[in-house]
Amino acid sequence: MAHKDVVNVGMIGCGFMGKTHSFGYRNVNPIWDPPVKAVMKCITGSRSRETCQAAAQSYGWQDYEADWQDMLQRDDIDLVDIGTPNFLHHEQALAAVEAGKDILCEKPLAMTLAEARQMTQAAEEAGVKAMCGFTYRQAPAVRLARQIIEAGEVGEVYHWRAVYLQDWIIDPEFPLVWRLDADTCGSGSLGDLAAHLIDMALLLVGDIAEVSAVLETFVKERPLVAAGGGTGLVDKRAAGQKGQVKVDDAALCCCRFANGAVGTFEATRFAQGHKNGHRWEINGSKGSLAWSLEDMNYLEFYKAGEGNRQGFRKILATEGDTPGWEAWWPAGHIIGYGELFINEIYEMLCAIAEDRQPAPSFRDGLKCQAVLDAFTQSARSKQWVPVPPC
Numbered sequence: 419m420a421h422k423d424v425v426n427v428g429m430i431g432c433g434f435m436g437k438t439h440s441f442g443y444r445n446v447n448p449i450w451d452p453p454v455k456a457v458m459k460c461i462t463g464s465r466s467r468e469t470c471q472a473a474a475q476s477y478g479w480q481d482y483e484a485d486w487q488d489m490l491q492r493d494d495i496d497l498v499d500i501g502t503p504n505f506l507h508h509e510q511a512l513a514a515v516e517a518g519k520d521i522l523c524e525k526p527l528a529m530t531l532a533e534a535r536q537m538t539q540a541a542e543e544a545g546v547k548a549m550c551g552f553t554y555r556q557a558p559a560v561r562l563a564r565q566i567i568e569a570g571e572v573g574e575v576y577h578w579r580a581v582y583l584q585d586w587i588i589d590p591e592f593p594l595v596w597r598l599d600a601d602t603c604g605s606g607s608l609g610d611l612a613a614h615l616i617d618m619a620l621l622l623v624g625d626i627a628e629v630s631a632v633l634e635t636f637v638k639e640r641p642l643v644a645a646g647g648g649t650g651l652v653d654k655r656a657a658g659q660k661g662q663v664k665v666d667d668a669a670l671c672c673c674r675f676a677n678g679a680v681g682t683f684e685a686t687r688f689a690q691g692h693k694n695g696h697r698w699e700i701n702g703s704k705g706s707l708a709w710s711l712e713d714m715n716y717l718e719f720y721k722a723g724e725g726n727r728q729g730f731r732k733i734l735a736t737e738g739d740t741p742g743w744e745a746w747w748p749a750g751h752i753i754g755y756g757e758l759f760i761n762e763i764y765e766m767l768c769a770i771a772e773d774r775q776p777a778p779s780f781r782d783g784l785k786c787q788a789v790l791d792a793f794t795q796s797a798r799s800k801q802w803v804p805v806p807p808c
């Protein structure tokens with residue numbers, strides 16, 4: 419809970435997200451001047467004390483703890499930020515709720531739908547503010563897309579078409595890191611990549627009624643990682659051996675939305691040449707919208723009915739009244755990936771100050787988890803699967 423004008427933050431995780439979130443906390447006060455200011459109190463979450471200490475120093479935290487549970491017991495922490503592998507989210511979020519802390523938890527919210535449900539219920543019942551880290555929602559161009567859809571300018575939506583393409587695990591000798599180990603990640607390209615596409619679809623098109631999915635694992639065995647292998651590596655195996663890959667390398671999914679639109683999702687880490695190719699397109703009765711993370715300052719908008727002037731316009735979403743841009747630079751002075759974390763944390767601080775749930779909330783994370791779960795069930799059963807209401 420917020421103490422007066424400041425929110426004392428405790429970060430769990432010193433890896434990729436530990437670094438991006440630290441970047442967010444370091445910059446949110448000067449950029450956005452939020453109603454409550456973030457104080458970078460403490461970082462923890464690596465299994466090595468030295469790593470926590472080094473992260474505190476280099477990322478700009480006042481203090482560190484070697485054990486995340488010790489940090490949660492501290493009275494001087496208001497907001498717990500969970501940037502750890504997926505299998506830890508449930509335990510850490512429930513412990514944070516128990517300690518009465520607000521929470522920002524990375525996506526996917528949990529390993530399973532049951533876990534996500536428990537986390538959401540616990541947070542809502544306790545009245546803590548709980549955000550799920552679907553960072554791409556915070557891009558001004560995405561928020562402009564939502565504004566255009568809400569203004570009715572796309573009309574009735576017919577199609578959602580989304581891909582998330584990466585290529586970093588094509589080498590069969592790439593080791594079985596936590597993102598490939600079913601016990602620590604829960605799912606592969608689904609939870610890692612498709613989760614972002616699902617959240618975007620839920621935000622821009624609406625609830626998903628039913629799904630059909632194909633999942634594939636191309637490389638079925640990978641080298642195990644020796645103990646003490648470092649950040650992000652599974653440490654319970656012996657070096658020189660191989661372990662089974664039990665999660666999906668690629669996911670191809672279809673859905674019907676509750677409003678009658680249909681959608682496709684493709685997520686893979688085997689698309690040679692693609693680094694972070696998150697793209698989506700919406701086609702409606704009055705227009706189309708398209709966005710690409712790798713060109714994230716632009717929104718493409720096609721408006722039907724403009725005669726021989728028709729065509730996709732490429733809007734540079736950096737005007738002062740573009741939602742999510744208000745505190746940024748003069749028009750055309752573009753932002754990048756890291757700035758989305760500043761926007762995300764600003765939304766979290768506003769939610770705390772205004773005593774409301776942030777967007778996206780744990781409930782949004784739960785809705786995404788229900789779709790992920792239905793994709794998995796469909797791939798197993800080779801049947802269409804309804805998505806339970808959340």
Ligand SMILES: NC(=O)c1ccc[n+]([C@@H]2O[C@H](COP(=O)([O-])OP(=O)(O)OC[C@H]3O[C@@H](n4cnc5c(N)ncnc54)[C@H](O)[C@@H]3O)[C@@H](O)[C@H]2O)c1
Pocket residue numbers: 431432433434435436463464465501502503504524525526551552553554596602609610649650651652653
């Ligand atoms: N919002 C986004 O765009 C985005 C992007 C990347 C990752 N994520 C999510 O953030 C979370 C963390 O991902 P990351 O990329 O920062 O991972 P990472 O491997 O870079 O960092 C993980 C951190 O957790 C610690 N850790 C504690 N116990 C561990 C264990 N048993 N095995 C491995 N690491 C352990 C590591 O030491 C490290 O500090 C994941 O849930 C991931 O899905 C979100």
